[in-house]
Amino acid sequence: MAVSHPNRHTAIDPVKASVDWWDTCSRAAEIGWTRAVGTAAVNASAARRVDELLRFARLQSPFYREHWRTLPSDRLALRDVPVVTKSDLMGRFDDWATDRSVTSSAVAEFLADRSHIGQLFLGKYLVWKSSGSTGEPGVFVQDSAALAVYDALLAVEMQSPRVASRYAWGFLAQGGRAALVVATGDHFASIASWQRVCRGTPWPNARAFSVMEPMSDLVAQLNAYQPAFLASYPTTLALLAEERRAGRLTIAPTCLWSGGEYLSASSRAGIERAFGALVVNEYGASECMSIAHSCAEGRLHVHGDWVMLEPVDHDYRPTPVGEPSHTALLTNLANRIQPVIRYDLGDSITVSPTPCGCGSTLPSIRAEGRRDDVLSLRARDGQYVRLSPLALTSVVEDVTVDHRFQLVQCAPDRIDVRLAVSEPRQRSAQWHAVQRALSQYLARQSLDNVELHLASQPPVPDPRSGKVREVIASSESSESSDSN
Numbered sequence: 001m002a003v004s005h006p007n008r009h010t011a012i013d014p015v016k017a018s019v020d021w022w023d024t025c026s027r028a029a030e031i032g033w034t035r036a037v038g039t040a041a042v043n044a045s046a047a048r049r050v051d052e053l054l055r056f057a058r059l060q061s062p063f064y065r066e067h068w069r070t071l072p073s074d075r076l077a078l079r080d081v082p083v084v085t086k087s088d089l090m091g092r093f094d095d096w097a098t099d100r101s102v103t104s105s106a107v108a109e110f111l112a113d114r115s116h117i118g119q120l121f122l123g124k125y126l127v128w129k130s131s132g133s134t135g136e137p138g139v140f141v142q143d144s145a146a147l148a149v150y151d152a153l154l155a156v157e158m159q160s161p162r163v164a165s166r167y168a169w170g171f172l173a174q175g176g177r178a179a180l181v182v183a184t185g186d187h188f189a190s191i192a193s194w195q196r197v198c199r200g201t202p203w204p205n206a207r208a209f210s211v212m213e214p215m216s217d218l219v220a221q222l223n224a225y226q227p228a229f230l231a232s233y234p235t236t237l238a239l240l241a242e243e244r245r246a247g248r249l250t251i252a253p254t255c256l257w258s259g260g261e262y263l264s265a266s267s268r269a270g271i272e273r274a275f276g277a278l279v280v281n282e283y284g285a286s287e288c289m290s291i292a293h294s295c296a297e298g299r300l301h302v303h304g305d306w307v308m309l310e311p312v313d314h315d316y317r318p319t320p321v322g323e324p325s326h327t328a329l330l331t332n333l334a335n336r337i338q339p340v341i342r343y344d345l346g347d348s349i350t351v352s353p354t355p356c357g358c359g360s361t362l363p364s365i366r367a368e369g370r371r372d373d374v375l376s377l378r379a380r381d382g383q384y385v386r387l388s389p390l391a392l393t394s395v396v397e398d399v400t401v402d403h404r405f406q407l408v409q410c411a412p413d414r415i416d417v418r419l420a421v422s423e424p425r426q427r428s429a430q431w432h433a434v435q436r437a438l439s440q441y442l443a444r445q446s447l448d449n450v451e452l453h454l455a456s457q458p459p460v461p462d463p464r465s466g467k468v469r470e471v472i473a474s475s476e477s478s479e480s481s482d483s484n
């Protein structure tokens with residue numbers, strides 16, 4: 001049995017895991033009960049949690065204590081609390097945490113070792129990093145209570161009438177095998193949490209497959225594994241759906257899970273048709289693993305009992321219901337180690353003005369999350385190979401660490417790389433590292449003929465959203481961006 005020592009990063013402890021499992025079950029039961037009572041119960045439980053979180057943050061986080069020093073000493077209301085951004089929090093990482101042993105240097109040392117992926121930092125915290133949709137790197141620490149809540153939210157979704165019978169059938173007929181097709185090479189939220197989830201609920205028997213594999217290899221591996229559940233990014237699911245339609249992929253999952261990127265209604269319908277299975281779409285972020293889930297009507301329902309999501313304009317004033325917001329302020333009521341309170345998430349959301357036909361008591365939204373393009377590149381033999389944007393960004397993020405980048409496909413066999421770093425020596429070192437990593441990756445996809453060029457300009461934000469899209473497919477979109 002693994003014994004947790006304050007200075008050790010332990011593997012999953014089976015005794016602790018079963019305690020966590022019961023914690024998840026009781027959370028799931030509580031969530032189900034609250035939601036069954038209705039909107040008032042959901043709101044009341046959120047209000048109580050907001051109150052507790054604000055008091056806790058002020059007491060335990062030196063950053064918030066200082067940030068809120070001019071606010072009344074008791075009975076804070078969420079709407080009075082000043083907004084925080086990723087740079088505010090990352091810039092004060094040690095003071096932001098509510099446990100003094102969680103420091104940026106200790107976390108950096110932990111993350112530097114890839115063998116720690118899915119292991120617990122200091123024996124109790126899960127850590128992941130992200131570039132996020134603004135391209136700014138972040139490191140996020142989750143405590144065990146938050147992880148139990150994320151698991152419970154997914155478990156509740158799996159027990160919903162729409163999903164439950166397919167989920168149960170997947171267990172009975174296919175042994176409940178789950179395939180997670182994700183970026184496996186680093187401490188990303190999806191793989192870090194899924195490696196951990198492999199021990200318990202709700203995927204009892206899960207195996208991770210690398211999104212970096214050439215498609216033909218991935219298809220062969222999935223065919224051999226025959227999963228009952230398939231979880232991946234929307235763009236990867238869409239690529240796998242093409243393989244299914246072409247008859248090369250012969251798996252018959254009963255339930256699909258998508259997350260990590262924007263899923264359009266048409267893409268969702270195409271995936272569901274190809275597999276004859278439901279897609280459960282999760283809208284989440286590194287700052288809060290599970291913000292909302294999709295329902296049978298295709299809307300996203302915010303977990304209003306565990307998450308506060310405020311649509312706001314450019315000046316952080318509330319956006320009316322039915323109108324797309326400039327950004328959204330996120331408050332994560334589950335995680336205490338790094339309190340996320342009125343955090344500028346950067347995503348545009350639209351709150352639906354009408355109740356949803358599915359009967360859910362939770363508010364529903366439309367969210368515009370990460371939107372990168374699938375690249376279709378021409379190989380030496382004239383065949384086109386399609387690549388998932390998350391595979392490409394994982395390859396580049398691996399070697400760019402703290403810098404922004406943008407990949408623009410300018411021709412069938414050419415990718416321009418835009419780097420944000422300007423200092424000549426750093427820039428040259430980074431370009432060589434990106435070139436090496438991308439060339440190796442492309443060669444494995446039978447695309448060793450694809451030319452890579454270092455673009456003179458830095459990454460260009462999307463003129464509408466202001467976000468840096470990291471992978472852009474067409475030369476038209478790059479030209480329109482460049483003119484801004």
Ligand SMILES: [Zn+2]
Pocket residue numbers: 295296297298299301356357358359360364
């Ligand atoms: Zn609904």
